Amino acid sequence: MHTPDRNRRRVLAAALATPFAAALNQSFAQGKWPEKPIRMILGYPSGGSADGSLRPLQPKMEAVLGQPMIVDYRPGAGATIGVDLTAKAAPDGYTLHLVDSGPLTILPNGKKLPYDPQKDLTYIGNACGGGTLIVVHPSVPASNIAEFVKLAKAKPGFYSYGTSGVGGAGHLAAELLQATAGIELVHVPYKGGNQAAVELIGGQIPLLFSSMGTAVPHVGTGKMKPLGVTSDKRAGVLPNIPTVAEQGYPGYEASVWFGMVGPPGLPGPIVAAVNKALNTALANPEVQEQIKRIGYDTMPGTPQDLQARVAADLVKWGKVIREKKIVFE
Numbered sequence: 335m336h337t338p339d340r341n342r343r344r345v346l347a348a349a350l351a352t353p354f355a356a357a358l359n360q361s362f363a364q365g366k367w368p369e370k371p372i373r374m375i376l377g378y379p380s381g382g383s384a385d386g387s388l389r390p391l392q393p394k395m396e397a398v399l400g401q402p403m404i405v406d407y408r409p410g411a412g413a414t415i416g417v418d419l420t421a422k423a424a425p426d427g428y429t430l431h432l433v434d435s436g437p438l439t440i441l442p443n444g445k446k447l448p449y450d451p452q453k454d455l456t457y458i459g460n461a462c463g464g465g466t467l468i469v470v471h472p473s474v475p476a477s478n479i480a481e482f483v484k485l486a487k488a489k490p491g492f493y494s495y496g497t498s499g500v501g502g503a504g505h506l507a508a509e510l511l512q513a514t515a516g517i518e519l520v521h522v523p524y525k526g527g528n529q530a531a532v533e534l535i536g537g538q539i540p541l542l543f544s545s546m547g548t549a550v551p552h553v554g555t556g557k558m559k560p561l562g563v564t565s566d567k568r569a570g571v572l573p574n575i576p577t578v579a580e581q582g583y584p585g586y587e588a589s590v591w592f593g594m595v596g597p598p599g600l601p602g603p604i605v606a607a608v609n610k611a612l613n614t615a616l617a618n619p620e621v622q623e624q625i626k627r628i629g630y631d632t633m634p635g636t637p638q639d640l641q642a643r644v645a646a647d648l649v650k651w652g653k654v655i656r657e658k659k660i661v662f663e
Contacts, residue, residue, distance in 0.1 A: 367427055367604060368401040375406050375420055375431040377413025383547055383628060384413075387462050387592050388432050390624035394615035399607070403430075412501070413437040414447055417595075421454040425599040430608065432461060435591050439647035440501060443655045444662040451648070456600035457640040459609045460633040461616065462625050463591025465565025465577070466507045467549045469558040474540050479515075479562045479581040482541070486517040494520040495541040496530035501662045504543030506651055507564045507588035509658045511578065514586050534558060545590070546571060546629020564588040570626040591633065593640045605637055 374392070378384040385405075392403050408416040414437045423429035438451040449455070468479070476482035486493050497504035500523045512519055522539055524530040527548040534542040535557045542549070542558070550571055552558040562578045563569050566587040578586045594612055596605070615621055616632040625632055654660070 367607075368399055370428065371402045371404050372399065372427070373406050373429050374403045375408055375416045375429065377408055377410075377416030377431075377433060377437065379409045380405075380407055383545060383590075383630075384432060384434060384592065386547065386628040387625060387630060390621040391432075391461065391612065391615040394618055394621060395608075395611040398611035398614050412441050414441060414445075414449075417451070417455070418448045420595060420597055421449040423597040425456070425597045425601070427596070427600065427604040427608070429597060430458070431595050432592055433595055435463075435589070435593075435647060436501075436503065438593075438595075438644050440503075440506060440651050440655075441662065442648065443652040444501060444660060451644060452641075454598050456596040456598055456605060457637040457644070458594040458596060458600075458605055459612045459637055460635040460640050460643065461592040461594055461612065462630040462632050463565070463589050464546055464569050464630040465563040465587075465589050466504050466543045467546050467553075467563055467569075467572070467575075467629075468507075468511075468561045468578070469534065469542050469544060469549050469553065470561060471534055471537055471540050472556065472559050473537065474559065476561065477559065478576075479578055479583070482561055483515045483517055486515075486519060490518040491520060493541055494522050494539050495543060496522045496524055496533055496539040497543050498527040498530060498545070499523050499525065501655075501660060503545070503588070503590045505660070506654055508543045509654050509660070510586065510588050511564075511583075513654070513657070514578075514583050531558075550629060567631070569629060570631050571629050590630075591643070592630075593643070595640075609637060 376384045396402055408419055416431060417433055417437045420429060420431040442451055470476060476485055495508050527545050530542055531544060531548050531552060533539050546569060549558055553560050560575045562581055563575055564578055566579060568577060613634045616634040622632050
């Protein structure tokens with residue numbers, strides 16, 4: 335059920351949208367957009383995967399759009415603060431947001447949020463994404479998913495796994511694996527992926543569902559042993575590590591992805607222009623290589639592609655969250 339405040343906002347937006355959009359379309363046709371820097375909201379602090387995904391794209395998009403993009407870091411509440419700011423911004427093309435899948439497809443299933451991800455945003459396009467890396471301590475006698483599943487089935491509830499927190503990508507990937515493979519593991523949530531990695535390396539936990547950026551360096555030194563990746567395709571940064579689906583669980587897929595969105599009512603010509611700039615950047619080999627280094631692969635596409643992905647993942651993760659009775663912090 336929508337709150338009265340949200341309903342009032344939508345009524346007002348609908349009343350203003352037609353003349354406002356018409357004016358913006360005319361401005362765009364006259365070559366007046368963009369006339370000033372564009373604010374790009376990120377829902378996480380600098381230095382993380384969101385920042386690492388945007389930085390290669392930024393100069394290439396600026397070259398196409400002809401204006402600088404000013405990054406506005408708005409971390410907090412699982413990136414929902416940044417999404418809410420975007421949802422309430424003016425639809426003039428000067429506020430955009432590179433957002434990850436969590437606040438659009440995971441958190442809406444377990445928290446009351448001030449926005450509806452399917453109604454309060456304009457979708458512009460996919461950016462990049464990839465899977466979680468499943469790794470174990472080198473002492474664990476398993477080198478692939480099948481071998482680990484066999485160990486786990488022999489000792490239900492014996493093996494614990496670490497993640498960066500409750501409701502995060504790693505947690506849901508692990509819950510989906512348990513449901514798919516018929517195993518029972520014990521979740522040990524940490525306050526971040528780096529802390530969880532330290533605990534795995536130290537032998538405090540045997541199993542970790544980790545972001546690529548955190549785990550790949552330790553895989554290279556032999557401190558972590560990779561079992562598989564949770565995405566539907568192999569990761570460009572670790573092409574020799576098979577997916578979970580390839581290892582006997584077809585249909586299994588749990589990915590983290592980033593997409594670009596704007597406020598509701600963003601005019602079509604502006605959406606098309608930003609989508610073109612985004613896809614031009616994603617087609618650049620240098621950008622592809624930089625994004626690969628942080629464990630992701632580029633995902634060019636249309637606004638409709640992103641919209642469909644959000645809709646599908648909302649259903650998918652909603653089912654997991656309900657069945658596993660996951661309670662968000």
